[in-house]
Amino acid sequence: MDRIAPWKVATAGIASLILTVGFSRFAYTPMLPVMQQQTWLTDVAGGWLAAINYAGYMAGALSATVLHRLRHKFYLYRIGLLMALITTAGMGLTEDPLAWAILRFAGGVSSTAGMLLASGLVMNWLIRNGRRPELGVHFSGMGLGIVASGAMAGASGSLLSWSGQWLAFGLAGFLFFLLAWAWMPAPADAPPAHAPAARRTIDGAAHPEGGNRWLAWTTLAYLCAGFGYVVSATFIVAIVEALPHMSGRGAAAWVVVGLAAAPATWVWDRVSRRIGGNRALQTAYSLQILSILLPLLDGAPLSTMAAAALYGVTFMGIVSLTLSGIGRRYPENPARAMARLTLGYGLAQVAAPALTGYLVAGRGDYRDALLIAAAVMALGVACLRRAHRHA
16 A cells, blocks of 8 residues: 555646646636737637647557556656746747647647546556546546636736736646646555456446457447537637627636536436446536537526536536546556547547638538537447446
8 A cells, every 4th residue: 555645646637637737728718818919829720739739639549559668658647847948938928829739739748647547547547546446536637727717817817917816826827737746646656466367347337458449439439529528628618608698707717617627527426326437428428528519509597507517518428438447448557448448539629620710711610510529429329338238
């Protein structure tokens, strides 16, 4: 048993997500309309910057698959924390398109530290210390990061320029950097003595080595989830701002997303125990489709905020359930398996923002992009059903 207190490990994981995802990655969402108003940034350029950020995330995921030793992943995790801090503050120091592209790419690489490397390190610690291998508490950091980025953007919008807001994000991120650096325990490379020899399915049932068809269908389903997730994750503030009677409420909608996302992982952990991981995932996908379509069906303030809350609940559930299931199935080196699965998720996140930027520039609204996102999510449900047959 490790001597470090469990609450410190949990805090380190949460802090890593707030810094690398909430600030370095997601602060761009509430900042996008501000940057479009105060700088040269267009719809197409905004979509490409988001795509470049997710390309960086894919590059980081590839790095995690290449590294085999957990200690090397721990060093990469710490490098990612530093990159997140520098790239977040750096966005406020320039208006050069190439510099922004480089910073968004590097920021995408850094988000791997919280999403994949910290997830694997926390899962490794949980398994090594005989604790329940669930990442619900860890992934609450994503929701808290969204709340923090939305609240900061809303509070500082009338006080600071776009550049001052980015610098404020960097300054606030330093606190989370210290917690994530100091309290994440170094991993043990040797597999836990009590770890099961068999793999685990996403529902937690014993399964022998292999399961290539299950992994293939799960990866395809997660790719679809990445497409549906990223359209709202990138543009939801701009989408809300463009709706009738919703001007000025975009940052508030982003905070609602985070407030719903923060406890969602605990809820989905319990739903998964009750009905099984695959069925829980199908439910989350279906509800996210509803969250995507609600602004098109009814753009009233109450419905829009309900859609934001439903989106926050579901996208976090999908991430947590999928990566927790992968961690249980591949307990010896969960970060590597998570990274492989995430490549499909990241591929969708590169394509979707760029496509959305062009659709919005051509049509003048987000209707087509949202309809495509909902259709891709429906395809993801079908992939999950196929995966369940091979579990």
